[in-house]
Amino acid sequence: MSSPPVSSERPAAGIACDIFCAVIDNFGDIGVCWRLARQLADEHGWQVRVFVDDLHAFHTLCPTLALDRARQSIAGIVIEHWHEPSHAGDTLEVADVVIEAFGCELPPVYVAAMAQRERTPVWLNLEYLSAEDWVADFHLRPSPHPRYALKKTFFFPGLGPGTGGVLKERGLDAARAAFEASDEKRAAWWRQATGAPPPGENATVISLFAYENPAADSLLEQWRDNAGEIVLLAPEGRISGAVARFFGLPSFMAGTHAARGNLTAHSLPFTDQRGYDALLWACDVNFVRGEDSFVRAQWAAKPFVWHIYPQADDAHLPKLDAALAHYAGPLPEAPRDALARFWHAWNGAGRPDWADFQRHRAAFDARAVDWAHELADVGDLAGNLAGFAKSQLK
């Protein structure tokens, strides 16, 4: 294949940034990249292109995306369908800042052009989020390229000081506060999401976003038998089969409603990312998974339960405990242990005990608010990344 022509550098209207994203599975890879792209464009004025190899996954959380276009622009961001590993856009333009998400391999022709560029680009490898202590030691470590005069810097998201932090839009807290303060906004949200008004104050509202999970059957039974009303909001997805089985339904696709005992459940359509935040704000407790929803639940400042992305040889379990150490560490012993028991049970070790969780709800509610403040002190990932890149471009 012949190389595409190399263009002169893009107009200097702002820092040009290319983000390369290979979707491994699910929605977290593109979910993080898209959120980062929007922040760099909206809050830092960067000219951003996103190269993504799976438009279908992207379309699920960005429904305005056209599936059949090789190149398109949404919200001022150029999206290139990265259709084969060697593809680097129709015209080879190398950006000032190049972000390789989650160790995906950049097109060789692009790397070669990076090396030829008059002003060497800042090349960042954005890693997966982990709350483990070693992350702070590896954050911003450079790695020289074996053949070219280029260096790649590892950028590690994290939950503690010395890491890259996690993504948080500037207007996020204000948007949440506005939602929480407005009965009309909440009522409109409930009508649109479930077709019903908001439940009474005594109901416990729970969102459920998870992978297939054998512990779901027991938890659904406990919610059915709970003393107070439970309202379950479940975006359509990998856990929907378990909910359908519990209610004796053939499926639990978006728009389905069901009730047994004290449990009422609504299946919601998968929304865009902003819509997912509103779901978290509407709930008392959020079950989340993977990486990006795990972060959003922390900004929602409500108690949450994390279904971590399972890895071979249980490599995910130390990551689960590292997150617990940050999040639950300052809790008194009894609620701290209860939260750890519940998270472990939801991740395969034992049976989740809802009564045990609820007993400590007041402590969990207060901790969720404190933790959102503590996490904000680490700084927003997009801001941290932009600051580092600018310091390198000087």
Ligand code: TRH
């Ligand atoms: O989908 P996830 O499980 O994604 C990932 C991937 O599996 C990835 O390969 C893995 O490495 C990573 O987890 C750890 O979970 P996550 O990260 O929470 O991504 C879901 C995205 O979908 C997130 O951006 C929120 C968004 N979302 C919506 O926009 N609307 C919705 O209705 C829902 C339920 C989610």
